[in-house]
Each structure stands twice: as C-alpha cells, then as structure tokens.
Amino acid sequence: MLAQTPPMGWNSWNTFGDNIDEALIRDTIDVFVNEGLRDAGYTYVVIDDLWAADKRVNGRLTWDTAKFPNGIKALSDYAHSQGLKFGMYSCAGTHTCGNQLASYGHEEIDAQTFAEWGVDFLKYDYCHVPAGVNGPMLFRRMGQALRATGRPIVYSICEWGTNKPWEWGAQAGGHMWRTTGDIADSWESILDIGFQRQAELAPYAGPGHWNDPDMLVVGMYGKGNVAQGGCTDAEYRCHFALWCLLAAPLMIGCDVRSMNQTTRDILLNHELIAVNQDPLGRQGYRVGQVDYAYEIAETWAKPLLDGSIAVGMFNLGKRQQRLVSAPWESLGLHPERACQVRDLWTGENLGVFTACFSAHVASHDVTMIKITPIA
Amino acid sequence: MLAQTPPMGWNSWNTFGDNIDEALIRDTIDVFVNEGLRDAGYTYVVIDDLWAADKRVNGRLTWDTAKFPNGIKALSDYAHSQGLKFGMYSCAGTHTCGNQLASYGHEEIDAQTFAEWGVDFLKYDYCHVPAGVNGPMLFRRMGQALRATGRPIVYSICEWGTNKPWEWGAQAGGHMWRTTGDIADSWESILDIGFQRQAELAPYAGPGHWNDPDMLVVGMYGKGNVAQGGCTDAEYRCHFALWCLLAAPLMIGCDVRSMNQTTRDILLNHELIAVNQDPLGRQGYRVGQVDYAYEIAETWAKPLLDGSIAVGMFNLGKRQQRLVSAPWESLGLHPERACQVRDLWTGENLGVFTACFSAHVASHDVTMIKITPIA
Numbered sequence: 001m002l003a004q005t006p007p008m009g010w011n012s013w014n015t016f017g018d019n020i021d022e023a024l025i026r027d028t029i030d031v032f033v034n035e036g037l038r039d040a041g042y043t044y045v046v047i048d049d050l051w052a053a054d055k056r057v058n059g060r061l062t063w064d065t066a067k068f069p070n071g072i073k074a075l076s077d078y079a080h081s082q083g084l085k086f087g088m089y090s091c092a093g094t095h096t097c098g099n100q101l102a103s104y105g106h107e108e109i110d111a112q113t114f115a116e117w118g119v120d121f122l123k124y125d126y127c128h129v130p131a132g133v134n135g136p137m138l139f140r141r142m143g144q145a146l147r148a149t150g151r152p153i154v155y156s157i158c159e160w161g162t163n164k165p166w167e168w169g170a171q172a173g174g175h176m177w178r179t180t181g182d183i184a185d186s187w188e189s190i191l192d193i194g195f196q197r198q199a200e201l202a203p204y205a206g207p208g209h210w211n212d213p214d215m216l217v218v219g220m221y222g223k224g225n226v227a228q229g230g231c232t233d234a235e236y237r238c239h240f241a242l243w244c245l246l247a248a249p250l251m252i253g254c255d256v257r258s259m260n261q262t263t264r265d266i267l268l269n270h271e272l273i274a275v276n277q278d279p280l281g282r283q284g285y286r287v288g289q290v291d292y293a294y295e296i297a298e299t300w301a302k303p304l305l306d307g308s309i310a311v312g313m314f315n316l317g318k319r320q321q322r323l324v325s326a327p328w329e330s331l332g333l334h335p336e337r338a339c340q341v342r343d344l345w346t347g348e349n350l351g352v353f354t355a356c357f358s359a360h361v362a363s364h365d366v367t368m369i370k371i372t373p374i375a
Numbered sequence: 376m377l378a379q380t381p382p383m384g385w386n387s388w389n390t391f392g393d394n395i396d397e398a399l400i401r402d403t404i405d406v407f408v409n410e411g412l413r414d415a416g417y418t419y420v421v422i423d424d425l426w427a428a429d430k431r432v433n434g435r436l437t438w439d440t441a442k443f444p445n446g447i448k449a450l451s452d453y454a455h456s457q458g459l460k461f462g463m464y465s466c467a468g469t470h471t472c473g474n475q476l477a478s479y480g481h482e483e484i485d486a487q488t489f490a491e492w493g494v495d496f497l498k499y500d501y502c503h504v505p506a507g508v509n510g511p512m513l514f515r516r517m518g519q520a521l522r523a524t525g526r527p528i529v530y531s532i533c534e535w536g537t538n539k540p541w542e543w544g545a546q547a548g549g550h551m552w553r554t555t556g557d558i559a560d561s562w563e564s565i566l567d568i569g570f571q572r573q574a575e576l577a578p579y580a581g582p583g584h585w586n587d588p589d590m591l592v593v594g595m596y597g598k599g600n601v602a603q604g605g606c607t608d609a610e611y612r613c614h615f616a617l618w619c620l621l622a623a624p625l626m627i628g629c630d631v632r633s634m635n636q637t638t639r640d641i642l643l644n645h646e647l648i649a650v651n652q653d654p655l656g657r658q659g660y661r662v663g664q665v666d667y668a669y670e671i672a673e674t675w676a677k678p679l680l681d682g683s684i685a686v687g688m689f690n691l692g693k694r695q696q697r698l699v700s701a702p703w704e705s706l707g708l709h710p711e712r713a714c715q716v717r718d719l720w721t722g723e724n725l726g727v728f729t730a731c732f733s734a735h736v737a738s739h740d741v742t743m744i745k746i747t748p749i750a
Contacts, residue, residue, distance in 0.1 A: 001582075001654055001655075001680075004582075107709070108709060108712070137704075137707065140706075140707030141707045141708075141709070143678070143707060144678070144682070144684075144706070144707035144708055144748075147678070147680070147681070147682035148682035148748040148750075149682070150681075150682065150750075166578060167578045168578065168660075169578075170577075170578060170581060170657055171577055171578070171657055171658070171660050171678065172707070173657075173678055173707075202545075202546055203541055203542045203543065203544075203545060203546070203579050204578050204579065206545060206581040206582065206583055206584050207376075207379075207581060207582045207583055207656075208581055208582055208655070208656060209581050279376055280376075280583070281582075281583060282545055282546055282548075283546070285543075285546050303518070303519070303522070303546065303548055305376075305522070306522070306525075307519070307522035307523035307524075307525065309519075329512075331515075331519070332512065332515030332516045332518060332519035332547070332548075333516075333519055334482070334483060334516070337483070373519075373523040375523075375525075
C-alpha cells in the first residue's frame with residue numbers, strides 16, 4: 001500500500017527549473033544518504049519538468065540526452081541502489097507547462113514506460129489540456145493506466161485546485177493532489193497557500209490520499225526558480241511546522257548540497273517529522289484564530305495515534321511578541337485533565353499542565369508542542 | 376492501525392432492539408464461527424442500546440444483570456476466545472436514544488470502563504444532548520478519551536449526518552460516521568440512504584475513516600426492530616452490492632441464527648466482500664445515471680488496487696428488464712483497451728470486451744462485475 005503516510009522527498013523544480021541534469025540528481029541522491037535525509041524518511045527523489053527529448057521514439061517519451069547521457073533508467077537504478085525511490089513528471093495535456101511533449105492520448109504507453117524505467121512516483125501536471133476536455137477524466141485515465149501497470153507508483157495530481165481535486169482525486173487513483181497554484185519562496189505565499197487555503201480541506205485527507213499544499217521552500221532564502229524575496233528562519237519554521245500539522249507531503253525544494261545548519265535543523269527535526277508521519281493519518285485543523293489590527297494568531301491541532309495531540313501556536317502578525325494559547329476544551333480534553341507538554345523543536349519537556357497552555361511567540365514564528373494526557 | 380478496510384460484523388439493533396441478552400450474543404458468536412461469517416471477514420459483534428443498568432456504580436456504567444448475569448467482560452472474553460472482536464454502545468448525551476444512562480460529562484471514565492471490559496468497537500449515538508452544546512466537540516471528547524486509553528477501539532460516530540460528520544469525524548478520531556438517520560428494512564430506505572444520499576460523500580472516505588450508510592437489512596424480510604415491509608431477494612442484492620461498492624462498513628442486522636440460503640449467499644459472497652475490503656480503500660462513485668419515466672438505471676464504479684474496476688449496474692426502476700451499460704470511457708479506460716469481465720455474483724468469466732459492457736438487469740436487481748484491463 002502506497003503513501004500510507006505523506007510522501008517525503010525532493011523535487012527539482014523549486015530551485016532548479018530547467019537547470020537539471022544527471023550530475024545534479026546523482027549528487028542529490030548522495031546528499032540524501034550522507035546528510036541523513038534518507039534515514040529521516042525523505043524517500044522520493046523526483047525530476048520535475050524539462051527532462052524530455054523533443055520527439056517520441058516508437059511512440060514513447062524519451063529523455064534529453066544532453067542532460068541525461070546515461071538515461072533515466074540508470075538514474076532510477078542509482079536511486080534504488082542507495083535505498084531511495086525515484087520520481088518523474090508528465091502532464092495531462094498535449095505538452096507540459098515547460099512546453100515539452102506530454103501524455104494526452106498516450107496515457108497507457110507513458111505509464112508503461114515509467115513503470116519500465118522503475119519510476120515510483122509520478123507528478124502529473126495540467127498545462128495544455130485541449131479545450132472542452134474533462135480535466136478530472138484525464139487524471140482518472142492516467143490513474144487507471146498507472147494502476148494497470150502493476151508497479152506501485154505514487155500518483156501526484158498537480159491540477160492546482162482548478163476542479164476541486166479533493167472531491168475526485170482519490171477516486172481517480174491519486175495519492176496526493178495539489179490544492180492551489182505554485183508556491184513561491186515568500187511569507188505571503190506561505191500565508192496564502194498554507195494558513196488560508198488548507199483549513200477547510202482536512203476531511204479530504206487520510207492514509208493513501210493527501211492534500212498537497214505544494215513543495216517546501218525551506219532553505220531557499222530567495223534563490224532559485226520560484227524565488228520571491230525569500231523568508232526568514234522563523235518563517236521557514238512556521239512553514240515546516242504547518243506542513244507537518246497538515247499531514248502534507250514533505251517534498252524538499254531547496255538545493256540540499258548547500259543547506260545551512262538552520263535548514264538542516266528544520267528539515268531533519270525528527271519530532272516534527274513524526275507529527276507529519278503519524279500513522280493515524282489525520283490532517284490537522286485550526287482550533288483557534290485571533291485577528292485584530294496587526295495581531296494575528298492561530299492555533300492548529302493534529303490528533304496523533306497514541307492519544308497525544310500536536311499543537312502549533314503561530315504568531316502570524318506584526319506584533320513582536322504575542323501570547324498564543326491552546327485551551328484544552330478546544331482539543332477535546334477535559335479542562336481538569338493533567339497533560340505533559342513537550343516542546344517539539346527543542347525536545348524539552350515543559351511540565352504538567354491543566355486547562356490551557358500558553359506561550360510567548362515572536363512575530364512570524366511558531367511554538368510547536370505535543371500535549372499528552374497522563375493516564 | 377484500525378479499520379484500514381471497512382469494519383465488518385453484526386449489531387443487535389436492527390432485529391432485536393430491546394430483546395438482547397447474554398444467550399443471544401453467545402449464540403450469535405457461535406453462529407459467526409460455525410457458519411463461516413468470521414472466516415469471511417465479519418469480525419465485530421456489537422451490542423447496541425439497552426444493555427445498561429439504571430445507575431452508575433462508583434461513577435461507572437454497569438450492565439443490566441437480568442440481561443447479562445455474567446457481565447459484559449465475560450461476553451467480551453468469549454468473543455475474543457472465538458477469534459472475534461467485541462463492541463458496545465453509548466451516547467454523547469445524558470441518556471441514550473433508549474433513555475438509558477449515557478456518557479455526557481463521563482467521557483473519560485466511560486472510555487476507561489470500555490477499555491477495561493476489552494471493548495474493541497464503540498458505537499456512540501447522539502440523543503439527549505443538552506441544548507446549546509456543540510455536537511462535534513462531544514464526539515471529539517470521546518474520540519480523545521478512547522485514544523488516551525491506549526486500547527485500539529474502533530470509534531463509530533452515530534450522529535445521523537446532523538452536523539455533516541464527514542467534515543469533522545476523522546479529526547474527532549472517528550473511524551466511521553453515520554451519514555443519515557436510521558435505515559429501515561424497505562426498498563425505499565435503501566434507495567434514499569444508499570443511492571441518493573451517498574453519491575456526494577465518496578471523497579471523505581478512505582482507510583481508517585469511512586462513511587457509514589447504516590447497518591445491513593439483508594435477510595430481515597420484514598421481521599424485527601427496524602422492519603418496514605421487508606425487501607425481495609433481488610433488492611437485498613442491490614443493497615449489499617451498493618454497500619460493497621461504497622466501501623461501507625458491513626454490519627449485519629439480521630438474526631444470523633435463522634438465515635436462509637439466499638441470505639447466506641449474499642452475505643458470504645467472497646468476491647463482493649473483496650470489493651468492499653479492497654486495500655486501495657476508495658469509495659465507489661456513480662459514473663452513469665438514467666432517469667426517465669419509470670426507467671431508472673445507475674452504474675457505480677469502485678477502482679481496485681490491482682488496476683481492475685468493480686462495477687455495479689442497477690435497474691432501480693419498474694421496467695421488468697433493462698439494458699444497463701458501463702462504457703469504458705466513464706471508467707478512465709481507453710475504449711480500445713481489451714478487458715476481462717467477470718460476474719462477481721457467479722464467479723463466471725464473461726469474456727473479453729472493449730469499449731463497453733452491457734447487461735440486461737431485472738427490476739430492482741443488479742449485475743455486479745469486475746473489469747480487468749489485459750496487459
């Protein structure tokens with residue numbers, strides 16, 4: 001069974017766009033192993049758009065030999081030899097968003113080709129769809145074609161929320177579906193895509209079928225393909241914490257070859273990753289929201305399998321420091337219930353509390369805790 | 376992990392209502408073993424409302440000793456000794472729907488009591504909730520209390536669709552939630568609850584969290600607590616086939632001690648059960664609907680893990696015989712794709728088809744097939 005917890009990995013698009021080649025992918029695979037990303041759970045190394053040759057050969061997609069002289073199968077084999085999974089990209093239209101050949105009318109042969117290359121993950125985009133063609137049906141076609149190959153391939157529907165894919169993505173065979181347009185490396189984009197656009201989507205996610213608020217921009221600092229000003233370390237913490245609470249796929253988008261220590265500390269925080277990967281598989285939801293003048297605070301909660309609750313307390317406004325609260329009653333806990341509270345960023349046990357936990361949170365930062373009822 | 380496929384079992388309510396006792400539950404457990412229900416996947420034997428004593432003892436719910444002289448734990452132990460799981464019932468209000476004591480304000484102690492009794496499944500109803508109290512919060516409370524016991528207990532939210540539990544039931548810790556009021560043993564009830572009220576709910580279901588269109592009335596033939604005219608054998612086939620396509624929990628509601636052969640044939644059809652229990656865990660959806668004059672036909676499809684598609688072709692109208700179709704294109708299949716078609720009721724392979732499969736279906740009956748693309 002695929003994607004029983006949200007898929008984790010890396011995708012070439014956010015930083016590299018067109019600047020992809022064999023060496024980059026091999027280096028990224030090596031870094032995944034050497035920096036502990038693989039062992040932290042990041043599994044799927046995915047090549048996004050702009051990998052293909054200009055013509056089909058015997059009806060089949062093939063690769064740009066300038067970028068990939070040894071071919072895609074060799075890269076896939078290398079990923080597998082390193083204990084990783086390998087992902088590719090195509091599109092439901094006649095051409096990809098980068099104007100390369102895509103899978104419209106070739107769904108079955110392309111699914112077969114990807115399966116033969118040892119592909120474990122397919123991101124399937126939505127550009128250049130012929131006018132009047134039913135979008136969800138195109139995604140259903142590719143989902144059916146992938147399943148019929150017999151190879152377990154995670155199917156990542158990249159339809160940008162156009163036709164509410166959360167309403168049909170799972171039935172189309174999707175394991176995850178983008179809910180919005182592309183993320184950018186900016187605080188405004190994180191606020192829009194993450195905090196504003198995901199809150200209503202929690203009931204559509206679960207093991208094997210996840211809402212996808214797009215890939216991570218953690219560690220990009222304004223460099224790369226989707227750069228747009230960049231974020232502060234604290235803003236990247238908010239971004240990662242929310243994606244963990246949302247049970248969102250965690251697809252790294254930065255250049256992992258040059259991560260700084262802060263980026264490592266965020267992406268490799270095992271306690272936050274455990275929230276994201278909790279086997280109960282419930283997407284977190286907003287339990288509290290304060291919004292007046294320049295003060296904006298939100299509290300999000302995610303129930304975990306062991307009976308504890310992960311809680312993110314966000315100061316999204318401009319006030320430098322703000323008290324943010326998580327009252328027990330909002331979490332389904334009796335106010336008298338004694339609970340252990342643990343800081344998930346630091347791994348520090350903060351003590352036993354009843355009724356409510358509150359924390360001073362800096363502007364554009366987050367306190368991330370786990371609340372565990374004491375037996 | 377609980378309820379990774381829809382829970383299967385039996386519940387006392389539909390046939391027995393208040394007429395429950397220790398002997399009935401033990402006999403039902405024995406029939407589950409001897410008639411092959413257990414081995415077919417029916418696991419949970421659940422006592423519904425009207426089991427409790429009039430007073431709490433030391434703050435705890437206790438049983439009606441006239442009905443259960445040896446107590447609940449002895450029954451639970453007996454179920455477990457026979458390789459089955461054991462379920463109980465309570466209610467989010469002050470009293471149950473049958474006016475017995477319920478769990479409002481006692482959620483934690485009651486969850487603990489059920490855990491100590493070895494309960495594996497809790498149906499949690501919605502009667503006698505104090506005015507002004509937030510319903511979803513009450514279900515969240517019990518979900519949190521159950522999880523905090525540390526015992527794996529399937530949490531069945533019985534809120535009748537009042538507050539759209541599909542939008543918050545999974546986040547409340549529910550593994551399934553009723554979507555409507557109670558089913559009755561009648562064709563009109565199956566049409567209303569099954570065919571009309573479930574079609575929009577498919578995206579909310581998945582492994583660990585299922586829509587529940589209520590328990591089965593197959594084999595009741597107008598007898599018992601929710602009797603209302605009864606159904607024909609063909610109507611029971613439609614009911615069971617649709618519940619399998621919906622990935623609905625399959626909770627038997629008839630008296631299993633006196634099933635006739637038709638009831639056995641329906642409830643024990645392994646190929647239909649396999650559709651319900653398919654590990655991909657996608658709820659089926661309506662792919663075609665014809666409704667004019669007295670002719671009503673519907674086609675429902677459920678994608679399966681192995682790349683095949685289960686399809687139910689229903690003649691819901693009064694025309695004695697009607698051709699019902701499943702065109703490939705509506706299923707995400709290329710029209711040219713050759714597919715094996717198998718009759719799931721009979722286990723007969725019907726041959727290889729392209730483009731479309733059509734069948735003559737009698738009034739209020741169903742043809743249930745599996746379509747498997749040939750490699």
